């Protein structure tokens with residue numbers, strides 16, 4: 001009995017902290033239509049600041065708390081809104097996700113750079129006081145947390161219902177255009193809500209740190225608990241968010257109490273938010289299609305079959321020459337780059353063409369690798385089976401969100417990544433706890449490929465073949481439909497397209513491509529471990545893919561190389577490890593609005609140079625395979641109309657939002 | 671026999687009642703106009719009919735079947751298609767590809783085994799966007815993009831066409847040609863329900879008109895009846911004095927082509943009262959691009 005009570009109090013305590021975090025998330029999302037994946041990262045960074053003030057600099061706790069909650073955090077939220085996320089609410093979900101994932105990664109990098117890894121602790125508030133309730137001792141920290149959640153709830157209620165700007169904020173939840181009627185300035189409302197959101201993230205982080213530790217990742221992943229709770233209120237309703245948070249806190253606490261702590265259930269505590277999220281997503285009602293499209297966002301460059309084959313063959317030949325000069329360890333790196341490039345190709349399909357975002361693409365690669373490692377003397381068939389398994393898992397992940405899309409799909413992938421990281425990959429049938437698995441090299445036509453150079457070339461061939469196939473798909477009927485679905489789901493629906501299974505298939509295909517890459521990687525490396533496929537490496541992957549250009553195969557190739565170089569740089573210059581993340585993260589914040597990325601700049605440059613110097617250069621060059629030289633400046637993908645930047649023509653349709661809230665076209669018209 | 675029946679539909683957004691117990695019907699082979707001041711709930715009606723918006727209450731019947739709970743694509747497959755007030759062209763595809771996609775969607779798996787008899791170029795020619803066939807849909811003028819949306823609808827050979835302000839962005843001669851196209855389409859047996867701010871066009875081509883105001887159907891009838899209906903005049907002009915004259919609204923149409931201020935939100939409660947004539951022609955949809 002007493003244990004039930006004490007676990008209940010523990011649950012209410014975490015529930016209270018989740019409620020504080022989640023209400024900040026809901027506030028920023030509803031008022032600005034930007035879902036801040038970095039909400040937990042805000043809390044993490046600001047908890048470090050609090051630690052710095054109170055522990056390192058020795059300021060009194062109350063002063064540090066005051067400074068963080070009422071000065072640093074609001075200022076930080078304000079600046080982020082003004083400088084980084086402004087106007088993102090109008091952008092497609094994929095763009096606002098990439099930018100906030102950029103923040104997520106960038107802030108982790110920043111924190112690591114400022115406060116290098118070290119053992120740090122934050123004491124409980126009033127560590128020696130507490131109260132005996134019956135047989136259970138409730139600490140002061142727990143009571144403070146619970147009380148603060150009540151204060152936050154009351155404060156938000158008063159703000160939203162009793163103040164002018166609060167009324168404006170509430171109006172913007174249902175209809176941003178109503179905002180102006182209430183005399184609210186959207187920019188003020190946005191800045192205020194991000195300032196408050198940031199403070200709430202800080203408060204939740206500071207309250208939870210003594211329990212979960214001052215850890216870059218654990219605190220950052222707090223966002224999953226927060227949005228799992230908020231999902232109950234469809235990311236909109238604050239009261240339901242509080243209910244969701246309490247439910248989640250209690251569930252998690254009871255899971256610890258009553259599930260066996262050994263064996264298969266050992267990791268369950270960590271994945272309760274993910275499971276809770278899936279459960280909520282499944283019972284959520286069907287979303288309505290979004291109206292209010294984002295126009296011609298991506299000028300997906302599509303070269304002809306001849307041309308793409310030409311470049312593919314060229315790439316393989318070039319790599320055949322280059323690999324001659326590489327040492328074994330560098331060959332391994334080249335193979336790694338090819339793996340990453342293939343995973344990025346899977347993002348070209350999903351994000352570049354399909355407009356959906358996966359935050360756990362490496363996890364799918366891990367599924368493929370795991371399946372491959374289980375094979376005896378794997379051959380091409382085995383490779384494809386491994387890929388098919390990954391595809392199936394991908395489709396399964398997309399299944400619960402058959403009725404929901406965009407943001408919810410992306411959020412589910414993040415939860416799925418955690419689930420795999422903490423539960424499945426650690427299980428004894430997989431890699432085992434901190435374990436690894438041996439994988440045999442693949443054999444083709446009965447000959448095992450043990451020579452690393454040949455294996456790497458094989459991987460490059462796979463990359464080239466996948467790129468050619470992808471571009472062929474893009475040129476065809478299916479590709480057209482994909483682009484149409486991305487450009488205007490509402491039009492596709494009213495033309496009679498059932499998009500749900502399409503999305504599942506798209507997601508499965510993309511996961512299958514990632515799985516294939518993972519399987520090839522397993523064969524290359526010989527041993528693989530769960531750490532090779534961590535969720536958190538999926539985020540830099542996504543960011544680099546977008547920065548390099550998630551709409552072209554060329555972007556994927558370069559992205560793969562850069563991602564491979566990242567750990568190399570980090571191990572050569574450990575002091576810069578955090579900085580590298582920060583650069584990638586904030587680079588994505590800056591460049592994430594244009595998914596055509598650097599590759600497209602290259603195409604443009606190539607074209608300009610081609611026009612100027614093409615005739616002379618052509619005179620010197622032998623014809624490229626596949627008639628590549630017919631075009632002036634070579635590039636894997638042919639630029640079509642890359643001139644317009646994504647926002648040039650974004651004349652205000654409210655979108656960017658999950659489809660369920662219909663941004664009806666007529667709304668904003670006068 | 672009505673092809674489409676909207677029966678006692680109510681749509682509420684929070685406190686706002688966008689559609690208020692609206693009932694009206696659309697007959698095959700006819701052009702039905704749905705007009706009303708800004709914010710009257712016309713687009714919302716379209717969304718309810720096509721399934722993009724769940725009604726708070728009420729029913730929609732199409733070809734004698736209750737379709738209120740059908741999904742968007744199922745309704746479309748039963749033979750309705752729509753254009754959007756705010757363009758929903760597939761911006762990064764070319765005009766021809768836009769229609770190809772529509773055709774592919776319409777034909778589904780059948781399209782894989784069997785060539786379509788539909789001649790896309792003829793279709794583009796027919797609606798008048800052949801000149802833009804190979805341009806990206808987000809690079810063509812708005813008027814053309816609206817016609818493109820119509821072409822896309824026609825690729826599926828629908829029985830019912832729902833057109834939301836199709837003529838805004840067209841010049842006078844283009845509007846005339848467009849009116850003729852509409853009549854031709856109805857002669858093929860199709861029904862057309864059209865939301866339109868251009869009163870010349872509405873009065874010229876519609877067989878029947880329903881007038882919405884604050885979500886309520888305040889009048890239904892032939893163009894001549896609507897023109898002289900005092901309730902309609904009041905809704906549009908804010909007064910129904912005789913000196914406003916029966917012809918007053920019609921005289922001053924085409925204002926919808928004049929540029930209108932910010933094009934932002936205008937309070938419907940304001941609009942009807944303060945804007946005099948232009949409310950008829952209405953600001954319409956000033957471009958979404």
Ligand SMILES: Nc1ncnc2c1ncn2[C@@H]1O[C@H](COP(=O)(O)OP(=O)(O)OP(=O)(O)O)[C@@H](O)[C@H]1O
Nearest residue numbers: 662664666667669683688708709710711712713714
């Ligand atoms: N998604 C929505 N959320 C909240 N309110 C909405 C929404 N969509 C429409 N409304 C409101 O419903 C009312 C009717 O809007 P609707 O777009 O149907 O009018 P309309 O007759 O098409 O006007 P217009 O001539 O300007 O196109 C307006 O007051 C509008 O603000």
Ligand SMILES: [Mg+2]
Nearest residue numbers: 666712713755
């Ligand atoms: Mg409208």
